[in-house]
Amino acid sequence: MSRSRIVIVGAGFAGYQAARRLSRKFRGAAEIVLVNPNDYFLYLPMLPEVSAGVLEPRRVSVSLAGTLRGVRLVLGEVDGVDLASRKITYVDPEGNGGELRYDRLVLTVGSVNKLLPIPGVAEYAHGFRGMPEALYLRDHITRQIAMATSEEDPAESDARCTFVVVGAGYTGTEVAAHGKLFTDSLAKQHRKAGNGLRGDSLPRWMLLDIAPRVLPELDERLSKTAHRVLTKRGVEVRTGMSVKEATNEGVLLDDGEFVRTRSLIWCVGVRPDPLVEEMGLPTEKGRLCVDKYLQVPGYPEVFSCGDAAAVPDLTRPGEYTPMTGQHAVRQGKTVADNVAASYGYGQRRPYKHNDLGFTVDLGGVQAAANPLGVPLSGPLANAVTRAYHLAALPGNRVRVAADWLLDALLPRQAAQLGLVRSWSVPLESSSPELAHSPRRYQGPEGRRTDSRNAGGNSAQG
16 A cells, blocks of 8 residues: 555544554554644543633643654644645644645534523633633633632622533533632632631532423433532532523523622533534534544545534434544544455444443532443542543543542632733634634635634643
8 A cells, every 4th residue: 555644634532643643553554644723632521620720721732743753744724625636724833834635634613602692692602622622611710719809899799709600511500610619729828818808608509401400311310310419519509591692791590680799600501513514514503524534425535523523423423423532532443444344454334432420520429320320429430530540541640530539628729820811712612622813814714713823822731
């Protein structure tokens, strides 16, 4: 076989696993190129712990060059796919355009924040899909508590101590659970310093969702566990409720109540990367249609999986696999096997996987989990959750465990660095993994792209 080029777009769960498996299968017989805006794989499930000061950013940022031997990394954001010419175009971190030809293409571009047509949300809310957003939220929370303690106006102090999370799925539930512990810790530190909140009150957290219960996609027993932990901790859980309008003073709820706040955290869900629809191929709710072998019909050299692909769920005929990390990891391995099979290395196989259970980290020693369908809660569920994350992490395991130990023994650090500004993490973005700069330009395909290195505007681990 002559040396061919396999291009993988995106280094999320699916892309990372595909690149690692292909490098081991080919061992230099093919050129494997991974195109990604950053030089790290982000372990998203533990991002709420970064925003709450439990983990340092580098702990959940696994070096691509350091863990993917034999894989060529190209830093850039892909903004076009020419299927006829078999090439992709991209823009690098400094705004320069480039292109790559491919013999096989694996699209694992992932997802971005899901938007709803609610007035003011795009202007005043912040999402939670990338490292810049987590670092911004960490600084923002720290800053709001500090400013509230010195605020003379009681109403303004209360507004700064009120945090509204919209979306009670995995991310929103974990953000609210960890966030409440974080702000309570910060308030306690300020109180010991002689500058506590008005009346020694605790910060207020609200978790909203239009669904009838938190974690609506999971077993009801896990939902009840999470609800119980949140309410006992002091989080106001309001189901069947959402935001009607957002302003710079606060949010108007569906029932007419106006909540003064400076913090609206948007965790409603995700949608496939806009690049998918720009390709002009058949899609299912924005996800690129593929067959059971993860190939794009009509283009046998193009494969796709993860959040960006509508993968048939063979365990539930007529449905598609959900957009979860568990499926993305296994699809990444399957797509690597099928790409190798297209060169005569083994046999291709259809993607089929039954869920092995879920874990939800609720902060402290609390969690909810159902490994292999067995419902667990409390410290035991927490131990299972952390063991699962350590096993799933492709690197940094010792450092993560050390941070967990330090968090159990020492108070949270309250210092804010102020490197990520609110304008650099807009909710409406096709690149939540990048911090944006004020100066933007139209890329080669008309896609909005940073005009200089985004790393200059953010602390990206």
